[in-house]
Amino acid sequence: MEVVPEPIPGGSALARDYIDRYETVEHLYGGDFRSEDSREKRAAWLDANEHQRADRTKIASALRLYNEQHNPHSAVTNALALLEQPGTLVVTGGQQSGLFTGPLFVVYKAITTIQAAKEAAAQLGRPVVPLFWIAGEDHDWDEVNHTFVLNRTGEITRIKLDKAEGPRSSVSDIKVEESGWEQVIAELDGLLQESEFKPQIMEFIRESSRMTGSMSDAFAKLIGSLFGKFGLILLDSADPELRKLEKPFFAKLIERNDELEAAYKQSAMRIVDGGYELQADVTSGNANLFYIYEGARLLLHKADGRYTDRKGAVSFSPEELLAVLEDHPERFSNNVLTRPLMQDYVLPVLATVLGQGELAYWAIPLNAFEVVGGQMPLILPRMSFTVIEGTLHKHMNKYSLSFEDVRQGLEQKRKEWITAQDELELGRRFEETKEAFSAMYEPLIEQLGTIQAGLLKLGNNNKEKILDQIAFLQGKAQDAMEKQNEAALRQWERIELSLMPLGKPQERVYNMMYYLNRYGPAWLDELMTIPADFSGTHRIIYM
Structure with a gap:
C-alpha cells in the first residue's frame, strides 16, 4: 500500500481557506488543532473550567451503559475509566448513523479522531481519549437510509432500508x-x-442488526466492531440517559436564547462580511432547539414571547418550556448550531474532527460559546482518501490517466483515445468525403435553380439527406469501433465509477464493505497505520 498526497479543490471557500490559509480566517474560529501551542492553551482552559461542565463521573457512567450494550470492548472500558479521571481530555468526531456505516468518509473521520487523540496525549503528556458522537437525534431519515456499493460486475448499486410510515422522528x-x-x-x-x-x-x-431496534443501534454496533479495539468511545446524542444529564444546559439554552440568537447573527455577519457564504441558516426568531411532540421532532421558533413550531402544534412561554424540561428532558433536542455548545458542556473537548461542510458552519457558533461561558474547541480537518486498487492503477497507467484526469471527467480523453485506435482514419475520411460531396454537388444544385426555382430547394433537401446518410454510416462505423474496443472502454468506465462515482469523490459515495470484503478486516488495520496528516490534504491510497 502506497499513500501519496493528491489535493482535491472543492468545498466552500471558507473551508478551503481554513485548510490552506488558516491565518486569514483565524478570527472566525477558536483555535487550530494543528498548532501545538493551541493544544496546550486549550488544555489549560479546560482544566480551569472543569466546574462549568457536566459531572464527568455521571457522563462516563451513562456512556458506560451505552457502550456495554453496543461497543463492549476492553479498550473502550479502559478509555471510559480514564474519562472519569480529572484531567483526561477528549477528541471528538461525529456523524449521523448510516446504513452499514454509511460512506467511507465516516470511517476516515473515526480514524482521524483516534489518531488525533493519540498524538495529543503524547504531546501533552496526559490522557486524551477518542469519542465518536452519533447524531441520533437528527430526523433526516432519507439522508441515512441508503448506501452505495460496487456490485459483482463493477457497477454502482444503491441499497435502501425502508421504514414504516410515521412522524419525522429522530433516527434513533x-x-x-x-x-x-x-x-x-x-x-x-x-x-x-x-x-x-x-x-x-x-x-x-x-x-x-440482530435484536437491533434502530439504525443508530446497528451503526453503533458496526463502528464498535471496527474501532472498539482502538478505544473509540461511542455516544448517541439521543440517548435518554445522556439527555437527563444535559438538562441544566438545555435550561441555559432556553434562558439565554435571545442572547444566543444575537451571537449567531453577529458571527454570521462577520462570516458574510469576509466574503463567505453561510453554510447553515441563521434566521430571526429561530430558537435553534427541537421539541419532540407525539413522536415528531419540531423546530421551535420564538413569536410574541412564546416558543412554537411553524404549524402551531405546540406553544410555550419560556417558563412553561422550562417546566416541561424539568420533568421531560427527553423531549428536547439540539440543532446543528446548539450541538457544538452541548458537546462542550458534556465533554472536556480538546478538539473536534470536522469535514469540509462542518468546518464552514462551525464558524457560526463562535460568539455563542462566549454567551454560555464556554470556548470553541480546536478544529481539526478530517483525513481524506481515495482508494485505487492495483488493477485500476495498472489500467490508469496503460491509458496515461492521472487522478486529476479522472476527477475532471474522462469523456474527452475517452473520445481522443478511441479516435487514436482508428487505424483506417475513418473519422478523417468521412469528413473529407462529406466535404468533397458538398463541393461537387452544390454547383450542380445552383445550376438546376436556373432551370426552375423549385429545383434549388429540392436539390438542397436532397443534399442534406445524402449527408445525413453518410453521417449515419459514420455513426455505425464509430459504434463498430467502440464494439471492437469494448473491453478497454469497460476499463475506462470502471476507473471512473471507482474513483468518482456519480461525479463525486469516492469517499462521499461508497460504503466500506466492498473493500473489507475484497481485502479483509486487515485492510482497516492497514488504514490505521497510515501516518496521521491533519493538514486537510486529500491523499491517494494505492493498493
Whole structure:
C-alpha cells in the first residue's frame, strides 16, 4: 500500500481557506488543532473550567451503559475509566448513523479522531481519549437510509432500508423491523463478490442488526466492531440517559436564547462580511432547539414571547418550556448550531474532527460559546482518501490517466483515445468525403435553380439527406469501433465509477464493505497505520 498526497479543490471557500490559509480566517474560529501551542492553551482552559461542565463521573457512567450494550470492548472500558479521571481530555468526531456505516468518509473521520487523540496525549503528556458522537437525534431519515456499493460486475448499486410510515422522528427513535434488515443484508450479500473474507464480513453485519431496534443501534454496533479495539468511545446524542444529564444546559439554552440568537447573527455577519457564504441558516426568531411532540421532532421558533413550531402544534412561554424540561428532558433536542455548545458542556473537548461542510458552519457558533461561558474547541480537518486498487492503477497507467484526469471527467480523453485506435482514419475520411460531396454537388444544385426555382430547394433537401446518410454510416462505423474496443472502454468506465462515482469523490459515495470484503478486516488495520496528516490534504491510497 502506497499513500501519496493528491489535493482535491472543492468545498466552500471558507473551508478551503481554513485548510490552506488558516491565518486569514483565524478570527472566525477558536483555535487550530494543528498548532501545538493551541493544544496546550486549550488544555489549560479546560482544566480551569472543569466546574462549568457536566459531572464527568455521571457522563462516563451513562456512556458506560451505552457502550456495554453496543461497543463492549476492553479498550473502550479502559478509555471510559480514564474519562472519569480529572484531567483526561477528549477528541471528538461525529456523524449521523448510516446504513452499514454509511460512506467511507465516516470511517476516515473515526480514524482521524483516534489518531488525533493519540498524538495529543503524547504531546501533552496526559490522557486524551477518542469519542465518536452519533447524531441520533437528527430526523433526516432519507439522508441515512441508503448506501452505495460496487456490485459483482463493477457497477454502482444503491441499497435502501425502508421504514414504516410515521412522524419525522429522530433516527434513533425510528424502529426498523427485522424483515427490513433481512432484506438489505440479503441485497448486500448478493451484490458483493465471493471472497475468502465474505462469510466473516456478512456475519458481523448480521450480528449488528440482530435484536437491533434502530439504525443508530446497528451503526453503533458496526463502528464498535471496527474501532472498539482502538478505544473509540461511542455516544448517541439521543440517548435518554445522556439527555437527563444535559438538562441544566438545555435550561441555559432556553434562558439565554435571545442572547444566543444575537451571537449567531453577529458571527454570521462577520462570516458574510469576509466574503463567505453561510453554510447553515441563521434566521430571526429561530430558537435553534427541537421539541419532540407525539413522536415528531419540531423546530421551535420564538413569536410574541412564546416558543412554537411553524404549524402551531405546540406553544410555550419560556417558563412553561422550562417546566416541561424539568420533568421531560427527553423531549428536547439540539440543532446543528446548539450541538457544538452541548458537546462542550458534556465533554472536556480538546478538539473536534470536522469535514469540509462542518468546518464552514462551525464558524457560526463562535460568539455563542462566549454567551454560555464556554470556548470553541480546536478544529481539526478530517483525513481524506481515495482508494485505487492495483488493477485500476495498472489500467490508469496503460491509458496515461492521472487522478486529476479522472476527477475532471474522462469523456474527452475517452473520445481522443478511441479516435487514436482508428487505424483506417475513418473519422478523417468521412469528413473529407462529406466535404468533397458538398463541393461537387452544390454547383450542380445552383445550376438546376436556373432551370426552375423549385429545383434549388429540392436539390438542397436532397443534399442534406445524402449527408445525413453518410453521417449515419459514420455513426455505425464509430459504434463498430467502440464494439471492437469494448473491453478497454469497460476499463475506462470502471476507473471512473471507482474513483468518482456519480461525479463525486469516492469517499462521499461508497460504503466500506466492498473493500473489507475484497481485502479483509486487515485492510482497516492497514488504514490505521497510515501516518496521521491533519493538514486537510486529500491523499491517494494505492493498493
